[in-house]
Amino acid sequence: MIVAKRKPFNEIKELISGSKKILILGCGTCVAVCLAGGEKEVAILASQLKMALGLVNEDVEIDELTIERQCDREFIEEISTKVNVDDYDLILSTACGAGVQLLSDVFDHKVVVPALNTTFIGVAEGPGMWTERCRSCSDCVLADTGGICPVTICAKGLVNGPCGGTRHGKCEIDPEKDCAWTLIYNRLKKLGRLNRMEQALPPKRYSVQQYPAKIVHEAYRRRYE
Amino acid sequence: MGDCHFLEGNLRAKERVEYTKKLLNEIGLGEGRLEMFHIGASDAPLFAEAVEIMTNRAKELGPNPLKCGAEKAEAA
Amino acid sequence: MEQDASQIKEQESTGETFEPKIEAFVCTYCTYTAADMAGSQRLQYPPTVRIVKYLCTGKVEIVHILKAFEAGADAVFVGG
Numbered sequence: 001m002i003v004a005k006r007k008p009f010n011e012i013k014e015l016i017s018g019s020k021k022i023l024i025l026g027c028g029t030c031v032a033v034c035l036a037g038g039e040k041e042v043a044i045l046a047s048q049l050k051m052a053l054g055l056v057n058e059d060v061e062i063d064e065l066t067i068e069r070q071c072d073r074e075f076i077e078e079i080s081t082k083v084n085v086d087d088y089d090l091i092l093s094t095a096c097g098a099g100v101q102l103l104s105d106v107f108d109h110k111v112v113v114p115a116l117n118t119t120f121i122g123v124a125e126g127p128g129m130w131t132e133r134c135r136s137c138s139d140c141v142l143a144d145t146g147g148i149c150p151v152t153i154c155a156k157g158l159v160n161g162p163c164g165g166t167r168h169g170k171c172e173i174d175p176e177k178d179c180a181w182t183l184i185y186n187r188l189k190k191l192g193r194l195n196r197m198e199q200a201l202p203p204k205r206y207s208v209q210q211y212p213a214k215i216v217h218e219a220y221r222r223r224y225e
Numbered sequence: 226m227g228d229c230h231f232l233e234g235n236l237r238a239k240e241r242v243e244y245t246k247k248l249l250n251e252i253g254l255g256e257g258r259l260e261m262f263h264i265g266a267s268d269a270p271l272f273a274e275a276v277e278i279m280t281n282r283a284k285e286l287g288p289n290p291l292k293c294g295a296e297k298a299e300a301a
Numbered sequence: 302m303e304q305d306a307s308q309i310k311e312q313e314s315t316g317e318t319f320e321p322k323i324e325a326f327v328c329t330y331c332t333y334t335a336a337d338m339a340g341s342q343r344l345q346y347p348p349t350v351r352i353v354k355y356l357c358t359g360k361v362e363i364v365h366i367l368k369a370f371e372a373g374a375d376a377v378f379v380g381g
Contacts, residue, residue, distance in 0.1 A: 228331075229328075229330075229331070229381065230328070230330035230331065230357070231330075231357045231359060233359070234328065234357040234358050234359030234360075234381060235328065235331075235358050235359070235381035237358075237359040238328075238358035238359055238361050238379050238381050239379075241361060241362075241363055242361075242366070242379050244363065245363050245366045245367065248363065248367065249367075249370070254370060258370065258374075258375065258376045258377065259366065259376070259377050259378070260376075260377075260378045260379075261378065261379045261380075261381075262332070262378055262379070262380045263380075263381065264327075264331060264332040264335045264380045264381070265331050265335065266330065266331045266334035266335055266338075267334075267335070267338070268331075268335045269335050269336075269338035269339040269342055269344055270339070270344060271335065272332060272335040272336045272338075272339050272344075272346070272380065273339050273344045273345070273346035274346075275325075275378055275380060276323060276325070276346040276347055276349065276350045277346060277347060279321075279323045279349075279350075279376040279377075279378050280321055280323060280347040280349045280350075280376075282376055283321030283322075283323060283349075283375035283376040284319065284321060286375075286376075287319070288319055288321070288375055289370065289373050289374060289375045291370065291371060291373060292373035292375070
């Protein structure tokens with residue numbers, strides 16, 4: 001899932017300054033799971049902003065709404081059945097960057113600002129902790145690397161490793177960080193697939209990754225021609 | 226502290242209180258108005274003391290600056 | 302609000318004392334029992350406190366504390 005982190009409070013305050021009526025719009029999918037932008041976090045942010053603005057005597061009306069997903073038009077359309085977007089000067093979105101952009105597209109006459117910094121695609125290691133696991137490189141090598149991604153976890157993104165900077169299972173750039181290729185070696189050994197490391201992998205095909213990327217499912221091609 | 230009925234409910238509360246203090250500092254209300262106390266079932270005097278401590282703190286800090294607004298809204 | 306704040310100060314200077322409102326979020330198994338016992342032992346403590354009983358303080362949400370302040374609590378404590 002997408003993992004994000006709330007922007008510093010003062011930055012958010014700056015982003016909304018001058019607005020008289022604000023809608024804080026939460027997203028109930030990835031950012032709700034990573035405790036950054038779901039219904040609870042929207043309630044906390046709204047309460048904080050109301051108090052911070054109350055302390056300086058600013059009269060700002062703040063409403064809250066959380067929808068299932070902001071990266072899907074279907075769910076964004078629901079907003080209009082619950083509130084009148086035109087009543088608001090500004091929408092403060094606690095979705096990831098993708099959600100904020102689709103929201104701006106749909107309400108292109110409204111100012112939409114992000115309350116989060118979108119950080120990575122990752123996994124939940126345990127309550128309150130997430131780690132990055134995928135760089136969405138469009139050319140997955142996990143089959144050859146024992147299910148551990150060197151593109152993401154190796155600081156140099158090496159598809160053939162380890163490099164000379166491996167130090168007792170840690171990385172030369174940061175002794176706190178694991179050496180991806182030590183992890184891969186140990187995993188392949190456990191799986192009895194060490195022979196996978198004997199052959200060098202072909203150079204990574206970075207050209208298959210488009211910027212910005214786009215996928216049209218073959219079965220739906222006719223709609224977009 | 227280690228004798229919570231639900232094993233670690235109070236430790237979770239403690240973590241959350243500490244985080245909430247940070248949120249209160251961010252908005253400028255200050256963390257002084259919030260505190261966590263570990264008061265066991267047999268610590269009646271400790272409860273009285275906690276109320277005393279927080280009452281004195283509130284008196285030192287003065288009324289909650291947001292109160293006037295809240296009471297106005299209540300009256301309206 | 303400034304005006305109100307000055308009014309409060311005025312009240313204080315004219316002898317009307319500020320009675321804080323303290324919100325206590327307490328665990329039913331420990332702190333609530335302690336508070337109950339404080340009552341039966343006739344322990345003296347300020348009448349400023351309002352108690353909210355939780356089945357477990359692990360359920361005290363951040364937003365509960367924030368809402369208490371938003372509603373005008375002068376101080377909040379969690380007991381567990």
